[in-house]
Amino acid sequence: MSAQSGKRRPYLRPISGWWKRDPYFIRYLAMEATSILIALYALILLFGLLRLSQGEAAYNGWLETLQSPLSVGLHVLLLLVFGYHSYSWFKIMPKTLPAIHWRGAKVPQPVITRIGVAAAVVLNLLVIAGLAGVQP
Amino acid sequence: MSDDNKTIEMEVLRYRPEQDREPFFQTYEVPFEDDWSVLQGLQYIKDDLDSSLSFRWSCRMAICGSCGMMIDGVPKLGCRTFLRNYHSGKLRVEALEHFPIERDLVIVVDDFMEKLARIKPYLIPKQVRKLEQGEYLQTPGQLEQYRQFSTCINCMLCYAACPQYGLNSGFTGPGILALMHRYNADSRDGGRDQRMELGHSDEGVWGCAAVAYCSEVCPKEVDPANAINQNKMGSAIDYFLRFVRPRGATG
Ligand code: SF4
Ligand code: FES
Numbered sequence: 001m002s003a004q005s006g007k008r009r010p011y012l013r014p015i016s017g018w019w020k021r022d023p024y025f026i027r028y029l030a031m032e033a034t035s036i037l038i039a040l041y042a043l044i045l046l047f048g049l050l051r052l053s054q055g056e057a058a059y060n061g062w063l064e065t066l067q068s069p070l071s072v073g074l075h076v077l078l079l080l081v082f083g084y085h086s087y088s089w090f091k092i093m094p095k096t097l098p099a100i101h102w103r104g105a106k107v108p109q110p111v112i113t114r115i116g117v118a119a120a121v122v123l124n125l126l127v128i129a130g131l132a133g134v135q136p
Numbered sequence: 137m138s139d140d141n142k143t144i145e146m147e148v149l150r151y152r153p154e155q156d157r158e159p160f161f162q163t164y165e166v167p168f169e170d171d172w173s174v175l176q177g178l179q180y181i182k183d184d185l186d187s188s189l190s191f192r193w194s195c196r197m198a199i200c201g202s203c204g205m206m207i208d209g210v211p212k213l214g215c216r217t218f219l220r221n222y223h224s225g226k227l228r229v230e231a232l233e234h235f236p237i238e239r240d241l242v243i244v245v246d247d248f249m250e251k252l253a254r255i256k257p258y259l260i261p262k263q264v265r266k267l268e269q270g271e272y273l274q275t276p277g278q279l280e281q282y283r284q285f286s287t288c289i290n291c292m293l294c295y296a297a298c299p300q301y302g303l304n305s306g307f308t309g310p311g312i313l314a315l316m317h318r319y320n321a322d323s324r325d326g327g328r329d330q331r332m333e334l335g336h337s338d339e340g341v342w343g344c345a346a347v348a349y350c351s352e353v354c355p356k357e358v359d360p361a362n363a364i365n366q367n368k369m370g371s372a373i374d375y376f377l378r379f380v381r382p383r384g385a386t387g
Contacts, residue, residue, distance in 0.1 A: 007153055007154045008153060008238070009153035009154075010153075010236035010237060010238055010244045011151055011153070011158060011159060011236060011237045012235075012236040012237075013159070013233070013237070015234070015299075015302045015303055018299050018302055018303075019299070021209055021233075022209060022210070022349070024347075024349050024352065025299065025347070025349070028347050028348075028349070092346055092348060092365075094362070095346065095348055095351070095359075095361045095362045095365045095366075096346075096365040096366060096368065096369065097362075097366060098366050099280075099284075
């Protein structure tokens with residue numbers, strides 16, 4: 001037996017490049033990366049708040065910058081990123097919850113995801129409608 | 137039983153520690169029938185082409201959990217995956233990722249076994265009953281709380297799917313954390329506090345980054361990602377309760 005175990009030489013394969021191994025991992029990393037862009041957008045909004053506190057001229061300057069073609073392009077891109085982020089967030093949501101039962105049956109995870117996405121869409125439409133209402 | 141003349145190229149990762157410096161692929165031409173599993177393909181190789189090939193198997197019916205392997209890069213049970221589904225091209229078979237290779241498709245499972253013992257994977261009765269008091273009763277609803285997590289066959293496919301475990305083998309990992317939840321969620325069990333010292337730590341549920349690929353590859357629909365991530369909530373609540381609960385009180 002000891003002669004046998006002397007021959008043991010377990011080989012551990014390197015993990016580098018693990019994320020290229022499966023498209024699932026690439027989707028996961030893309031989902032994680034969207035949070036960085038979302039943090040970036042939060043900074044842009046916070047900066048707007050700062051400009052607001054500095055008076056009307058400063059705030060209008062900030063608004064004007066937002067209307068540049070570059071900024072509009074960025075917003076379109078960010079909208080797509082936000083869409084994917086929200087979807088992936090609700091996709092993982094059922095994993096964080098204990099099983100939910102409805103009329104004696106377990107609610108399937110994709111249903112929970114769909115309810116979440118639907119709620120997000122409705123809320124966003126309400127906010128947009130509300131904002132449209134306050135526009136001068 | 138259609139035509140018997142079908143063959144498939146099986147590219148198998150070989151590693152013989154006494155003679156190979158590192159693993160390499162060896163290709164075998166395997167004739168097969170429609171109802172052949174990948175495991176049967178490997179058995180054909182061993183019986184008829186190359187008796188030096190090593191791999192683990194036992195039940196060949198997806199219940200013992202010994203035949204986990206990477207099949208075209210995806211962790212699967214060899215006995216539950218059919219060669220006919222790969223007929224268009226060749227098929228690549230490797231040892232499970234993230235574990236050291238002992239020989240060919242055989243991995244070293246010591247780390248898994250040691251961690252499994254650490255979570256005390258058995259009932260620790262809340263109240264010990266004497267024989268004359270009869271059995272520990274449980275309602276169907278209480279059974280439902282943990283049943284899904286009790287069907288784990290320790291096949292370790294979820295470990296091969298988990299980059300967190302691959303990057304840091306200190307992480308307890310999906311299957312075992314799901315088993316920890318299985319016992320914690322059992323109405324007869326009172327061992328949660330003993331298990332959660334590990335459960336609350338970075339080696340426990342907080343080592344999980346919610347990649348959730350473990351749940352995709354699990355052949356028994358245990359959904360380890362769900363077991364782990366629903367515990368993050370409980371773990372966080374426990375953490376904050378520590379500040380408001382008088383010492384020695386139980387929750
Ligand atoms: S949780 Fe699923 S994949 Fe992981 S060891 Fe158990 S049965 Fe296998
Ligand atoms: S041989 Fe038992 S699970 Fe495949």
